[in-house]
Amino acid sequence: MTDAERMRVVEAALARLDLDTKARLLAGHDEWALPDLPRIGLRSLVFSDGPIGVRGVRWTPEDPSIALPSGTALGASWDPELARRVGRLLAQEARRKGVHVVLGPTINLHRSPLGGRHFEALSEDPYLTGVLAAAYVAGVQDGGVATTAKHFVANEAETARYSVNNIVGSRALRELYLAPFETVVEKAHPWGIMSAYNAVNGPTMTEHHHLQNEVLRGEWGFDGCVVSDWMAARDTVGAITGGMDVAMPGPQTVYGEPLARAVRAGRVKESLVDDAVRRVLLLAARVGLLEGAPPAVPAPPAPIDGRALAREAAHGGFVLLRNENAALPLDAPALRDIALIGSAARDARVMGGGAAQVFPERVVSPLDGLRGALPDSVRLTYCPGTRLTDELDLAAEGFTLRAIVRDAEGHVIGESALPTAEVQWSGTDMPEGVSYETLHSVETVGTFTPRKSGPHTFGFKGLGHQRLVVDGHALYDGEPDAPETDDPLSAYFTSPIPCGTVDLTAGKPVEVSLLHIAPKPDEAHNQAVVYSLAYHEPERDAEELIEEAVTAAAAADVAVVVVATTESVESEGADRTSLELPGRQDELVSRVAAANPRTIVVVNAGAPVELPWREEVAAVLLSWFPGQEAGAALADVLLGIEEPGGRLPTTWPVCLADAPVTQVIPEDGTLHYSEGVFIGYRAWQRTGTAPAYPFGHGLGYTDWSYERLNVKDRTVSVRLRNTGSRPGREVVQFYVTTADRRIERPVRWLAGFATVEAPAGESVEATIELFDRTFQIWDEAAGQWTTVPGVYAVEASRSITSPQISTTLTITPA
Numbered sequence: 001m002t003d004a005e006r007m008r009v010v011e012a013a014l015a016r017l018d019l020d021t022k023a024r025l026l027a028g029h030d031e032w033a034l035p036d037l038p039r040i041g042l043r044s045l046v047f048s049d050g051p052i053g054v055r056g057v058r059w060t061p062e063d064p065s066i067a068l069p070s071g072t073a074l075g076a077s078w079d080p081e082l083a084r085r086v087g088r089l090l091a092q093e094a095r096r097k098g099v100h101v102v103l104g105p106t107i108n109l110h111r112s113p114l115g116g117r118h119f120e121a122l123s124e125d126p127y128l129t130g131v132l133a134a135a136y137v138a139g140v141q142d143g144g145v146a147t148t149a150k151h152f153v154a155n156e157a158e159t160a161r162y163s164v165n166n167i168v169g170s171r172a173l174r175e176l177y178l179a180p181f182e183t184v185v186e187k188a189h190p191w192g193i194m195s196a197y198n199a200v201n202g203p204t205m206t207e208h209h210h211l212q213n214e215v216l217r218g219e220w221g222f223d224g225c226v227v228s229d230w231m232a233a234r235d236t237v238g239a240i241t242g243g244m245d246v247a248m249p250g251p252q253t254v255y256g257e258p259l260a261r262a263v264r265a266g267r268v269k270e271s272l273v274d275d276a277v278r279r280v281l282l283l284a285a286r287v288g289l290l291e292g293a294p295p296a297v298p299a300p301p302a303p304i305d306g307r308a309l310a311r312e313a314a315h316g317g318f319v320l321l322r323n324e325n326a327a328l329p330l331d332a333p334a335l336r337d338i339a340l341i342g343s344a345a346r347d348a349r350v351m352g353g354g355a356a357q358v359f360p361e362r363v364v365s366p367l368d369g370l371r372g373a374l375p376d377s378v379r380l381t382y383c384p385g386t387r388l389t390d391e392l393d394l395a396a397e398g399f400t401l402r403a404i405v406r407d408a409e410g411h412v413i414g415e416s417a418l419p420t421a422e423v424q425w426s427g428t429d430m431p432e433g434v435s436y437e438t439l440h441s442v443e444t445v446g447t448f449t450p451r452k453s454g455p456h457t458f459g460f461k462g463l464g465h466q467r468l469v470v471d472g473h474a475l476y477d478g479e480p481d482a483p484e485t486d487d488p489l490s491a492y493f494t495s496p497i498p499c500g501t502v503d504l505t506a507g508k509p510v511e512v513s514l515l516h517i518a519p520k521p522d523e524a525h526n527q528a529v530v531y532s533l534a535y536h537e538p539e540r541d542a543e544e545l546i547e548e549a550v551t552a553a554a555a556a557d558v559a560v561v562v563v564a565t566t567e568s569v570e571s572e573g574a575d576r577t578s579l580e581l582p583g584r585q586d587e588l589v590s591r592v593a594a595a596n597p598r599t600i601v602v603v604n605a606g607a608p609v610e611l612p613w614r615e616e617v618a619a620v621l622l623s624w625f626p627g628q629e630a631g632a633a634l635a636d637v638l639l640g641i642e643e644p645g646g647r648l649p650t651t652w653p654v655c656l657a658d659a660p661v662t663q664v665i666p667e668d669g670t671l672h673y674s675e676g677v678f679i680g681y682r683a684w685q686r687t688g689t690a691p692a693y694p695f696g697h698g699l700g701y702t703d704w705s706y707e708r709l710n711v712k713d714r715t716v717s718v719r720l721r722n723t724g725s726r727p728g729r730e731v732v733q734f735y736v737t738t739a740d741r742r743i744e745r746p747v748r749w750l751a752g753f754a755t756v757e758a759p760a761g762e763s764v765e766a767t768i769e770l771f772d773r774t775f776q777i778w779d780e781a782a783g784q785w786t787t788v789p790g791v792y793a794v795e796a797s798r799s800i801t802s803p804q805i806s807t808t809l810t811i812t813p814a
Helices: 003-014 019-025 071-077 080-096 126-142 170-177 179-188 209-219 236-241 257-264 270-286 306-317 366-373 542-555 585-595 630-638 680-687
Strands: 047-049 101-103 149-152 165-167 192-195 225-228 319-323 337-341 379-383 399-406 412-418 422-426 441-448 454-462 465-470 473-478 497-504 510-517 528-536 558-564 599-604 619-622 670-672 704-712 715-722 728-737 748-758 763-769 776-779 784-787 790-797 803-811
Touching: 003 270, 019 257, 019 270, 071 080, 071 126, 071 306, 080 101, 080 126, 080 306, 126 170, 126 179, 126 748, 149 179, 149 209, 170 179, 170 776, 225 270, 236 257, 236 270, 257 270, 306 630, 337 366, 337 542, 337 585, 366 379, 366 558, 366 630, 379 542, 399 528, 422 441, 441 528, 454 465, 454 473, 454 510, 473 497, 497 528, 510 528, 542 558, 542 585, 558 585, 585 599, 599 630, 704 790, 704 803, 715 728, 715 748, 715 790, 748 763
Parallel strands: 047 101, 149 192, 165 670, 192 225, 337 379, 337 558, 558 599, 599 619
Antiparallel strands: 319 619, 399 412, 399 441, 422 528, 441 510, 454 497, 454 528, 465 473, 465 510, 704 715, 715 763, 728 748, 728 790, 776 784, 790 803
């Protein structure tokens, strides 16, 4: 059945609905779902957070998810085929969890390295982002599941994201920020788009008639649903006239009853409601929820091994930044002793904070991965080296906890086991028999058996009244100050608050209680219970930890140091203020490198960080946030079982002061994108300052020579040869440049790319097509795309700064 045939079923269903029912269908029934309408054969449409895994409607370790690498890791793969398989796996996970719409991918750009959520996004380049995002969306839809590519549009920072007005020139908007969305619409025909919190040039995106109706639907022909970001919709009339179809979450939204009232009052045409309902019903039909309309995908693709793909995707995105004297790969049979150093080597950071988090079915740490891969003849010595942060962690090892729910009279109305110390309940997440209206308090209770004797620190994370008692000691009873933010999801992103210490004895259990008083329904932004118990065990002396690591490194053949950011550094809800690694990690690396010249540093971060020691160490390997199979993939790459397949999708600065764009804080509610079309490598080319590592940079375990480049019409092909001693993979990057400077343009820009593989000594050919848009700019005066004729150089390169071979192409006037 085609969409045209599905629309006949949609129209018949629409004709049977009254105004109140139509208005209700456009509003969330709860946190994650739209209402069902049995009388027209419509089942409830279920959404779930992504984009690196599918949470499901119950976010709990009891229903774990495959945790894939971060967006930047996928961007670093430069591999659309891998992105499509990732999408298919996510569709498989969604179907398993009863989810019909995955909230992702995130395709905003890396405008500034300070963007706190950049780990979710793919790249600083709109072409690379668009191609990979289109493949991801196509993969999810191959599995009969919808996506909502997000956040439409110009949502490149987190500070004041709910209220900021981003002022973006039309050329930058078209050539950069809209471009990946346009590519996704053209190439993947997505069934959904998510509108952002922020405003663009005045209107908020949920009410942006020009961008949502005239550009997205009008110019591009998008026929899917526009879904609000959660709690982004603020005005009934503005949203429905601005092109927003679905207001999430529910039950309190600007649609439903408010929308029906607006129609009856003559402030909204009912035809606009009908248009939105048509799009919702078509989405339901496509995913198989509307009776009489067969789904777009009658049967899912063949099953995918989630662990295997997560592992492949991880090492496919690892970027080898430096490899002096072929320090990598390691020759395991020739080694006697490896020193593995770093807190993140034991407690891997596999995902960023916020909506991208899931509960993985397992996490393979670097320590676990290397222990499992090394032969028995190699001794692996582990040292934490330093603590990453003074912040408390989520209470975990040694805690046995449950939640007790009480009503306003103190009667117990429900209980739930707590596999972790975190409570994040909303809608269907509540324990059986509990509703938000009847719930007054939740108490986390249980026991804690410490591993060490000494002063243990306890605290909590969350808003609202809390009372914390440990071993009979009342550590806190009150309500912390709410953060100064208009972000409705701020409760999810607050930092843990330390409340006090209690001296405990190793092996002796103690009672723990954290009582949380839920906000009244009329005081809550949404009906959710969000808080957690936090903890930190007694610390060893910081200098002692570093000295222990240095001693171990000096005695080892090789030292592997894993450095990382923390959730408070890279998370939804806040931008970064620095690119420095937290804690004393830089000092740790320098002192280890001084003790052992064969020091390899693994950088476990989702976005650029400063690496002041990068020329002191033998190798630098960037793992991003590598997902649940982190350690297994790392062992594959360190030991040469797999090649690090990634290339940088974003420029890596020496220091923050060098970055061309650093303004992410609004002034008087406004953030000016005053740099225009010059972000990322486009901006670095103008400054003349050399970054630490340029866009597209990445080393493999073999060498390549570029032998011949041909251009015929718009088809570009390059022949290259693997001149190394082992099989390898190369990402061939094609850039275009021109000597004509009459129009302000980047020095060179990405026009295409292809990945190739070849055995040692063999040659292979990479071919791409150059599209019209490569040679066009957005003419602001004319309000249209304009081809710029002239002579262009076409370069086959290994990075933006490393052209290998070039030829010319003449573009004639259109």
